[in-house]
Amino acid sequence: MAFIDPHIHMVSRTTADYEAMAAAGVVAVIEPAFWQGQPRTTAGSFQDYFATLVGFERFRASQFGIRHYCTIGLNSKEANNERLADEVMEMLPLYLTKEGVVAIGEIGFDDQTALEEKYLRLQLELAVEVDLPILIHTPHRNKKRGTYRTMDIIEDLGIAPHRVVIDHNNEETCKEVLDRGYWCAFTIYPRTKMGNERVVEIIRQYGTERVIIDSSADWGVSDALAVPKTARLMEQAGITNDQIEIVTYQNALAAYSPSGQFREEDWLNPTPVDQRTLFQGNSVLRGGQSPRVDEAGEELIIR
Numbered sequence: 001m002a003f004i005d006p007h008i009h010m011v012s013r014t015t016a017d018y019e020a021m022a023a024a025g026v027v028a029v030i031e032p033a034f035w036q037g038q039p040r041t042t043a044g045s046f047q048d049y050f051a052t053l054v055g056f057e058r059f060r061a062s063q064f065g066i067r068h069y070c071t072i073g074l075n076s077k078e079a080n081n082e083r084l085a086d087e088v089m090e091m092l093p094l095y096l097t098k099e100g101v102v103a104i105g106e107i108g109f110d111d112q113t114a115l116e117e118k119y120l121r122l123q124l125e126l127a128v129e130v131d132l133p134i135l136i137h138t139p140h141r142n143k144k145r146g147t148y149r150t151m152d153i154i155e156d157l158g159i160a161p162h163r164v165v166i167d168h169n170n171e172e173t174c175k176e177v178l179d180r181g182y183w184c185a186f187t188i189y190p191r192t193k194m195g196n197e198r199v200v201e202i203i204r205q206y207g208t209e210r211v212i213i214d215s216s217a218d219w220g221v222s223d224a225l226a227v228p229k230t231a232r233l234m235e236q237a238g239i240t241n242d243q244i245e246i247v248t249y250q251n252a253l254a255a256y257s258p259s260g261q262f263r264e265e266d267w268l269n270p271t272p273v274d275q276r277t278l279f280q281g282n283s284v285l286r287g288g289q290s291p292r293v294d295e296a297g298e299e300l301i302i303r
């Protein structure tokens with residue numbers, strides 16, 4: 001079975017993660033721009049981070065047979081630094097139009113401050129302008145209130161819910177998110193956001209329409225294999241393969257393909273892995289390591 005992990009922060013992960021993900025069937029990932037555990041102090045840090053997401057990280061994934069896409073945006077935590085936020089807003093249009101950018105995000109609320117709302121609204125308007133889907137991060141504190149407030153703002157701006165993925169849902173928010181017509185994503189994140197046994201129950205109750213599973217794996221205690229592991233758990237729980245494919249592949253494809261950047265043929269007809277390839281003069285190898293070089297069609301040959 002092939003999987004998409006539509007929310008994972010690969011800049012914080014290792015090459016061993018990429019190898020394990022590819023072996024488990026992950027064919028494509030979406031890496032949302034987010035904060036990195038401590039606040040950035042200059043706009044240049046954002047610029048280089050965005051450049052990495054569309055540049056070296058995309059290349060690095062390709063060297064392990066995984067297609068990498070990203071979303072670009074100003075996260076809610078750092079929206080509270082107004083001077084910096086204004087500078088980041090200025091550079092967003094440039095990065096939103098780069099190859100491989102499938103949405104604006106992840107944006108939304110953290111502490112639900114006035115500044116967070118200001119930059120959420122500005123970025124929602126920008127998404128309409130550049131005609132991109134939207135990825136919403138919902139807050140961990142006062143989740144229900146923050147999620148409902150986010151949807152109210154989106155609707156206030158006249159944005160169609162089918163253009164928006166709302167992530168980090170739980171039992172408390174998912175019904176309303178689905179009823180209002182949004183893509184409803186569940187982050188399988190150990191011991192905090194949502195365990196995968198709970199998500200199996202949610203799928204039993206609400207079905208698979210507009211439901212998306214992701215890992216949000218990052219620099220914290222998290223699991224880069226959350227999507228394939230959840231698929232296996234669903235299988236054991238008697239959920240059909242068709243239903244599993246909808247929540248671990250098809251819905252993410254449908255949600256982000258309006259960007260024009262998220263195309264199935266990218267991973268169905270992959271360029272063979274060749275770790276001799278360079279990105280701005282650098283490869284993923286260090287001195288003395290031997291490159292993995294696959295040949296086209298090699299997967300059919302039995303030696």
Ligand SMILES: [Zn+2]
Nearest residue numbers: 032034106216
């Ligand atoms: Zn995230």
